[in-house]
Amino acid sequence: MALETKNIAKTQLQAEVASLKAVGYRFVTLSCVDLGDSFDLIYHFDRELQMTHLRITVLKGDTVPSISNIYFAALCIENEIKDFFGISFDGLILDFGGHFYLEEEVKRYPFCKVSVKEPQAAKEGN
Amino acid sequence: MSTIIPFGPQHPVLPEPLHLKITLKDEIVTDAIPMLGYVHRGLETLVSIKDLDQMVQVVERVCGICSCIHAHTYCMCVEGILGIEIPKRAEFLRIIWSELHRMHSHLLWLGLLADAFGMESLFMHCWRIRERVMDVMEATAGNRVIISINKVGGVRRDLSPDQLRWIAQVLDELERELDAIKPVLTNDYTVKKRTVGVGVLTKEQAYELGAVGPTLRGSGVAQDVRMTGYGAYKFIDFEPVVEKDGDSYARTMVRFRELYQAIDIVRQLIRKLPDGELSVKVKAAKPEGEIVCRSEQPRGELLYYVKGNGSKFLERVRIRTPTFANVPPLLAMLPGIEMADVPVVALSIDPCISCTER
Amino acid sequence: MGFFTKLLETSRVKSPWIVHFDCGSCNGCDIEILACLTPIYDVERFGILNIGNPKHADILIVSGTVNHRNAKVLRNVYDQMPEPRAVIAIGACGTSGGIFREAYNVVGGVDKVIPVDVYVPGCPAKPEAIIDGVVLALGKLKEQRTAKDTDSLAAELHQAREFYANRADRQVVE
Numbered sequence: 021m022a023l024e025t026k027n028i029a030k031t032q033l034q035a036e037v038a039s040l041k042a043v044g045y046r047f048v049t050l051s052c053v054d055l056g057d058s059f060d061l062i063y064h065f066d067r068e069l070q071m072t073h074l075r076i077t078v079l080k081g082d083t084v085p086s087i088s089n090i091y092f093a094a095l096c097i098e099n100e101i102k103d104f105f106g107i108s109f110d111g112l113i114l115d116f117g118g119h120f121y122l123e124e125e126v127k128r129y130p131f132c133k134v135s136v137k138e139p140q141a142a143k144e145g146n
Numbered sequence: 147m148s149t150i151i152p153f154g155p156q157h158p159v160l161p162e163p164l165h166l167k168i169t170l171k172d173e174i175v176t177d178a179i180p181m182l183g184y185v186h187r188g189l190e191t192l193v194s195i196k197d198l199d200q201m202v203q204v205v206e207r208v209c210g211i212c213s214c215i216h217a218h219t220y221c222m223c224v225e226g227i228l229g230i231e232i233p234k235r236a237e238f239l240r241i242i243w244s245e246l247h248r249m250h251s252h253l254l255w256l257g258l259l260a261d262a263f264g265m266e267s268l269f270m271h272c273w274r275i276r277e278r279v280m281d282v283m284e285a286t287a288g289n290r291v292i293i294s295i296n297k298v299g300g301v302r303r304d305l306s307p308d309q310l311r312w313i314a315q316v317l318d319e320l321e322r323e324l325d326a327i328k329p330v331l332t333n334d335y336t337v338k339k340r341t342v343g344v345g346v347l348t349k350e351q352a353y354e355l356g357a358v359g360p361t362l363r364g365s366g367v368a369q370d371v372r373m374t375g376y377g378a379y380k381f382i383d384f385e386p387v388v389e390k391d392g393d394s395y396a397r398t399m400v401r402f403r404e405l406y407q408a409i410d411i412v413r414q415l416i417r418k419l420p421d422g423e424l425s426v427k428v429k430a431a432k433p434e435g436e437i438v439c440r441s442e443q444p445r446g447e448l449l450y451y452v453k454g455n456g457s458k459f460l461e462r463v464r465i466r467t468p469t470f471a472n473v474p475p476l477l478a479m480l481p482g483i484e485m486a487d488v489p490v491v492a493l494s495i496d497p498c499i500s501c502t503e504r
Numbered sequence: 505m506g507f508f509t510k511l512l513e514t515s516r517v518k519s520p521w522i523v524h525f526d527c528g529s530c531n532g533c534d535i536e537i538l539a540c541l542t543p544i545y546d547v548e549r550f551g552i553l554n555i556g557n558p559k560h561a562d563i564l565i566v567s568g569t570v571n572h573r574n575a576k577v578l579r580n581v582y583d584q585m586p587e588p589r590a591v592i593a594i595g596a597c598g599t600s601g602g603i604f605r606e607a608y609n610v611v612g613g614v615d616k617v618i619p620v621d622v623y624v625p626g627c628p629a630k631p632e633a634i635i636d637g638v639v640l641a642l643g644k645l646k647e648q649r650t651a652k653d654t655d656s657l658a659a660e661l662h663q664a665r666e667f668y669a670n671r672a673d674r675q676v677v678e
């Protein structure tokens with residue numbers, strides 16, 4: 021079963037999300053997957069138990085516009101992704117600066133390169 | 147003059163390290179910032195070391211209180227990607243155990259809430275009643291808290307007709323015991339004084355801030371993921387429990403009424419339980435593709451995003467737990483209340499920190 | 505040994521106060537510890553009391569794995585407890601890191617940070633096992649007391665005073 025997502029460009033994100041909010045969607049969450057040299061960000065929305073997904077692809081090192089000004093609830097998850105993947109969000113309302121979960125001594129961006137091909141990457145943090 | 151005080155991480159009201167940085171003006175909270183990370187283990191990264199069958203055990207330990215539902219949702223995802231249909235009996239059994247988990251979780255929470263406002267006797271009663279549910283769990287699955295009955299392709303254990311009859315009996319007793327503590331919740335001065343009108347979340351706020359589960363339903367939004375009819379819920383009649391007021395009392399009553407609802411659901415399940423196999427064989431599964439599955443936990447909507455890459459290790463398992471979604475509403479509830487009410491309001495969203503941080 | 509010391513010692517073992525600290529546990533073990541306090545198991549009838557303040561406690565019960573952030577808090581809680589003290593690590597997580605051992609943010613069992621006296625295995629540990637663990641810890645508590653003479657206690661007290669007097673970050677509030 022495939023996941024039906026709507027692919028959009030980074031620049032359209034704010035407008036798309038605002039239009040979803042206008043028709044009464046609730047922000048559910050944001051998922052991030054490491055694709056090697058880029059990231060997939062999938063935004064999940066829900067209205068009356070029907071889900072809609074938006075997908076943007078960003079290159080490593082790029083910044084993404086934050087949607088926490090539209091949905092305050094996005095704040096936690098954007099901070100989390102900043103911790104785990106090192107993606108910076110522009111205009112984050114409350115920025116924990118990459119220390120939402122993690123302490124200094126932990127490996128940076130632990131969720132990057134988590135894949136079978138490089139099992140060492142996950143073990144390093146031990 | 148304002149003071150900043152740390153609430154937690156080691157705190158007597160909650161066994162878990164919930165840490166809020168609270169700004170006070172006199173006795174009134176003006177601002178609260180959550181400080182997380184005390185329970186963060188990073189178990190989503192374990193997908194690269196544990197294969198997809200072993201991951202069932204890992205996701206069960208995201209949270210010990212609603213472990214069965216975590217495993218159920220994960221299995222739904224993997225089965226969804228692989229396109230496996232599991233036997234109908236297995237679907238029913240999964241839900242029976244899930245609803246038992248909901249009962250024990252709500253009773254546990256009710257006890258903790260009572261403890262937070264100093265009503266020791268209610269705490270003890272709730273936990274005594276909860277032990278009945280734990281007995282069922284131990285007798286049917288072999289462990290009290292984490293029962294590991296789900297696996298990819300079905301369930302591991304069966305319920306014999308004798309056990310089913312016994313469960314039905316226990317449910318009757320449970321209902322009687324709940325009736326006995328009901329007057330405390332509906333009439334008692336202490337309970338009302340501490341919860342009515344405290345920590346109000348309006349309907350609009352709740353929806354906009356993405357509240358889920360009883361926190362959302364306590365504010366008058368009838369949303370329950372079980373209505374989508376995943377698993378065996380499509381064969382069951384039930385209505386989501388909704389309260390209008392949006393205060394701590396409304397959330398308490400939602401959970402309390404959900405206890406009766408859960409009892410009713412289990413009764414229906416036992417009545418309608420079909421015969422058949424417990425599981426289908428899943429051999430050398432190599433899922434490829436992505437999927438999103440949702441389910442309703444005691445604390446609200448749970449979302450799993452699973453991506454497979456064509457090997458027996460999954461590429462990514464992403465877990466959005468209900469408490470994570472309930473943190474922004476909590477932050478909206480806190481300003482304006484008194485410091486002494488903070489524990490009660492914080493508890494009224496039923497925080498589960500180990501879920502939140504994984 | 506004076507009368508009061510003796511009284512203290514007997515009562516400490518007869519009525520130990522425990523403080524529970526959750527370090528990244530999955531809640532499975534936490535709720536089993538709480539279940540020990542409730543009517544079915546009811547450890548309070550043995551005089552075991554759960555309290556929130558580490559400064560009053562004799563026994564520290566730790567559930568769950570240690571991660572980088574809570575290690576400091578755990579150390580802090582332990583340091584605040586008066587001597588003699590015993591530490592109990594609950595569950596597979598507390599003893600070794602359990603199922604989360606390989607996760608990147610996990611340091612390992614409780615013994616990576618503070619000395620542990622009793623290990624209670626199980627995932628989650630059953631309330632019966634936890635009560636057993638507490639009883640074992642009581643034995644340790646008794647031993648510790650006799651092994652430690654008053655001279656060393658006095659020396660320790662002196663050290664602590666020195667430390668607090670010379671602390672760089674000591675704030676004087678007028």
Ligand code: SF4
Nearest residue numbers: 530532595596597627
């Ligand atoms: S030992 Fe098991 S039940 Fe206890 S905290 Fe660890 S994973 Fe949870």
